[in-house]
Amino acid sequence: MKKRSRVILGFLLVLVFSMVFAGCSPASQPDSSSKPDTSKEVSGKEDVTQQTVTLRFSWWGADTRHQATLAAMELYSQRNPNVKIEGEYGAFSTFYQKLLTQLAGRTAPDIISVDYKWTHDLMKQGSPFVNMYTLTDKIDMNGFDLDFAKIYGGDDDYLIGLPAGVNGMGYLYNVEFLKEFGIEPNNEWDWETVIENGKKVQAADPSKHLMYNISEHWVYLLKTMLKQINGNTILNDDYSLGFSRDDIIQVFDYIRRLVETGTVPPFEEGVLYENVYADQNPNWLNQNFGIFPTSSSLIPGIAAASDFELDVFRYPVPKDAVDPGILVTPSMFITIYEHSKYQDVAADFIDFFFNDEEAIMILKDTRGVPANEKAKEMLVREGIVPKQVSDMVSQSLTGAGIAENGPSLNPEVIALIKDYIQQVGYLKLTPEQAADEFMKELEALAASLK
Amino acid sequence: MATLKEERYIGKNGTRLETVRGRISKLSPGYLYILPWVIGFLLFQLYPFVTSFIYSFTDFSILKPMSFVGLDNYKKMFTADRLYWTSLKATFKYVLIAVPGRLIFALFIAMILNMKLKCINFFRTVYYLPSILGGSVAISILWRFLFSRNGTVNVLLKALGIPPVDWLGNPNLALGTMGLLVIWQFGSSMVLFLAGLRNIPTELYEAARVDGAGSVKVFFKITLPMLSPIIFFNLIMQTINAFKEFNAPYLITQGGPLNSTYLYGMMLYENAFAFLKMGYASAQSWVLFAIIMLFTALAFKSSPYWTYYEDGGDF
Numbered sequence: 001m002k003k004r005s006r007v008i009l010g011f012l013l014v015l016v017f018s019m020v021f022a023g024c025s026p027a028s029q030p031d032s033s034s035k036p037d038t039s040k041e042v043s044g045k046e047d048v049t050q051q052t053v054t055l056r057f058s059w060w061g062a063d064t065r066h067q068a069t070l071a072a073m074e075l076y077s078q079r080n081p082n083v084k085i086e087g088e089y090g091a092f093s094t095f096y097q098k099l100l101t102q103l104a105g106r107t108a109p110d111i112i113s114v115d116y117k118w119t120h121d122l123m124k125q126g127s128p129f130v131n132m133y134t135l136t137d138k139i140d141m142n143g144f145d146l147d148f149a150k151i152y153g154g155d156d157d158y159l160i161g162l163p164a165g166v167n168g169m170g171y172l173y174n175v176e177f178l179k180e181f182g183i184e185p186n187n188e189w190d191w192e193t194v195i196e197n198g199k200k201v202q203a204a205d206p207s208k209h210l211m212y213n214i215s216e217h218w219v220y221l222l223k224t225m226l227k228q229i230n231g232n233t234i235l236n237d238d239y240s241l242g243f244s245r246d247d248i249i250q251v252f253d254y255i256r257r258l259v260e261t262g263t264v265p266p267f268e269e270g271v272l273y274e275n276v277y278a279d280q281n282p283n284w285l286n287q288n289f290g291i292f293p294t295s296s297s298l299i300p301g302i303a304a305a306s307d308f309e310l311d312v313f314r315y316p317v318p319k320d321a322v323d324p325g326i327l328v329t330p331s332m333f334i335t336i337y338e339h340s341k342y343q344d345v346a347a348d349f350i351d352f353f354f355n356d357e358e359a360i361m362i363l364k365d366t367r368g369v370p371a372n373e374k375a376k377e378m379l380v381r382e383g384i385v386p387k388q389v390s391d392m393v394s395q396s397l398t399g400a401g402i403a404e405n406g407p408s409l410n411p412e413v414i415a416l417i418k419d420y421i422q423q424v425g426y427l428k429l430t431p432e433q434a435a436d437e438f439m440k441e442l443e444a445l446a447a448s449l450k
Numbered sequence: 451m452a453t454l455k456e457e458r459y460i461g462k463n464g465t466r467l468e469t470v471r472g473r474i475s476k477l478s479p480g481y482l483y484i485l486p487w488v489i490g491f492l493l494f495q496l497y498p499f500v501t502s503f504i505y506s507f508t509d510f511s512i513l514k515p516m517s518f519v520g521l522d523n524y525k526k527m528f529t530a531d532r533l534y535w536t537s538l539k540a541t542f543k544y545v546l547i548a549v550p551g552r553l554i555f556a557l558f559i560a561m562i563l564n565m566k567l568k569c570i571n572f573f574r575t576v577y578y579l580p581s582i583l584g585g586s587v588a589i590s591i592l593w594r595f596l597f598s599r600n601g602t603v604n605v606l607l608k609a610l611g612i613p614p615v616d617w618l619g620n621p622n623l624a625l626g627t628m629g630l631l632v633i634w635q636f637g638s639s640m641v642l643f644l645a646g647l648r649n650i651p652t653e654l655y656e657a658a659r660v661d662g663a664g665s666v667k668v669f670f671k672i673t674l675p676m677l678s679p680i681i682f683f684n685l686i687m688q689t690i691n692a693f694k695e696f697n698a699p700y701l702i703t704q705g706g707p708l709n710s711t712y713l714y715g716m717m718l719y720e721n722a723f724a725f726l727k728m729g730y731a732s733a734q735s736w737v738l739f740a741i742i743m744l745f746t747a748l749a750f751k752s753s754p755y756w757t758y759y760e761d762g763g764d765f
Contacts, residue, residue: 096724097723100512103513104512125511268616268707270619271706272618282600283600411724423708426707
């Protein structure tokens with residue numbers, strides 16, 4: 001009798017363990033090469049015209065983007081009553097971590113938004129997304145500049161997804177604020193103009209600051225300044241340092257001056273809002289800050305929350321810059337998960353999402369100025385792209401810097417940069433000390449990443 | 451004809467005690483009742499436990515196939531990780547702030563709520579509320595607003611003529627401010643203390659009073675010793691929880707400023723999900739497990755010297 005109950009228990013254990021192992025095994029791939037499998041073709045050959053299909057689509061962003069995307073999904077379902085699309089959307093800050101967990105458990109959505117900052121990382125890991133080049137017969141890609149897409153999204157053989165928009169970096173400013181302090185916004189600013197005007201604001205009202213940077217922007221600032229000084233990304237493709245000690249000292253020293261002159265608020269104050277955009281920063285909304293350096297796709301969300309007139313001007317570029325350095329990137333890649341059961345439907349939805357005129361008019365510029373020429377022309381014709389957004393993109397294109405490479409976008413490298421910017425910003429390290437330690441640590445990190 | 455097996459269940463006087471089938475049918479509801487727990491345990495505890503141990507010797511990175519790297523992860527942690535010791539130091543500091551703070555505060559409130567006052571049940575409920583809310587994301591975010599530069603706390607200070615303080619922006623204050631959040635969630639410890647206080651026989655107090663003991667003496671000579679088993683239990687549970695803290699640093703400070711709140715849980719999470727170093731994060735979690743085990747063992751070893759059990763304290 002004991003034996004039999006043991007058998008029952010044993011059976012249950014085996015059952016449970018087999019369930020566990022089946023469900024939780026890591027998403028291993030037979031091909032261990034670091035290059036993504038270019039043969040990833042659409043494999044969902046199920047006949048979907050009759051059966052009910054539920055697709056999941058994930059993205060991040062502001063409320064305006066959520067509303068527009070949900071409306072477009074609704075329209076697609078109306079036209080294809082057998083297809084239901086569920087949206088999974090949330091904040092950018094935790095999106096990637098959630099995505100990685102989903103990829104690990106093979107529970108990722110069918111259609112996934114992927115930021116340009118993650119594409120190198122994901123492709124290095126084997127990229128579990130369908131190669132877009134295999135979908136040219138299902139998705140009309142004529143309006144897309146695939147050369148631009150592949151800078152951040154792949155190479156000649158593999159493309160992770162289609163870019164939704166073009167994003168340019170620039171200065172978004174409060175018109176009244178700058179007027180009040182007698183500051184002239186124009187496209188000729190360099191880094192010294194920033195500090196001069198920062199001092200002007202402080203002299204007139206010490207409780208106000210010319211600008212504030214979120215932590216991500218501090219990283220852009222450092223990388224852009226380095227590109228302007230020497231024309232390189234922070235790490236070269238072979239993981240060697242793309243700058244000299246003098247270069248980085250110059251940048252750290254500038255960061256210190258931004259703090260010391262009160263151009264930006266002290267780090268003690270600013271750090272609390274270092275991960276939220278201007279639309280959630282009470283100091284911006286209460287008009288205590290005049291400029292928010294941002295990428296163009298965030299403007300609609302910030303404008304909706306700001307109760308004052310906004311305009312844009314070009315990101316600072318020194319006259320003697322080796323490379324103008326301004327970051328121009330795709331705003332997000334729309335990809336298809338390789339384990340999606342309904343890749344055909346997903347491709348059809350993406351075609352609708354980018355090319356259908358009604359969808360274009362619903363989605364408008366919520367993902368930046370559309371990367372699809374056809375959509376962009378339509379929106380410009382209808383006067384839908386706000387002037388600030390199109391201005392920022394065109395201003396950034398006049399000074400587009402060299403593209404970021406994989407090593408420079410590595411999350412650990414970015415975390416290290418953030419750390420040292422804080423050390424300098426909190427005035428804990430002098431620019432020279434910071435430069436020495438930073439270079440030592442970055443070299444060690446780069447060696448471990450190779 | 452009785453089979454051999456069944457014969458074993460026939461008693462001396464010839465009565466059948468139990469059949470095999472009867473016995474199983476008696477037992478199976480029991481197994482059935484514990485089955486949800488067993489499945490939950492196997493799925494969500496034993497499986498991750500075993501696999502994370504295996505992962506800790508690999509370079510598992512979620513998407514890529516893993517390979518074994520021996521003890522490299524452990525070596526790297528102690529010798530080549532620039533933030534490991536910073537994080538460990540912050541975690542110990544945090545445990546030292548949060549655990550005693552919470553225990554003292556919980557005991558203090560429990561003593562007050564043990565008094566015979568009007569509407570005492572109402573107050574007990576009110577004081578327990580922060581614990582129900584406490585673990586939630588919303589409260590952590592509320593904490594950010596309360597302690598921000600223009601937050602409620604600074605507004606109150608301003609009314610008293612004190613200049614604003616950067617509670618969460620100052621690297622020297624951020625950890626303590628976060629500790630306050632945990633101390634504020636004293637409810638569960640408080641309920642246990644309250645139960646303990648109510649179990650102390652009143653005759654002990656009466657006898658002490660007759661002998662002329664004052665309140666302070668009564669507290670240290672009667673209340674504390676009689677509560678020591680509960681203090682011991684709370685100490686262990688709170689220490690374990692404090693070592694594992696993740697929500698507060700993640701939601702309030704993201705480990706900053708200057709890594710002053712970069713607690714162990716936060717470091718683990720970042721390595722696993724931001725840097726894709728699952729194998730390394732698994733190794734770190736095993737070291738954390740060892741640290742917690744060590745502290746628990748020390749607490750158990752030391753307990754005979756400072757806990758008092760009426761029944762001698764055998765467990």
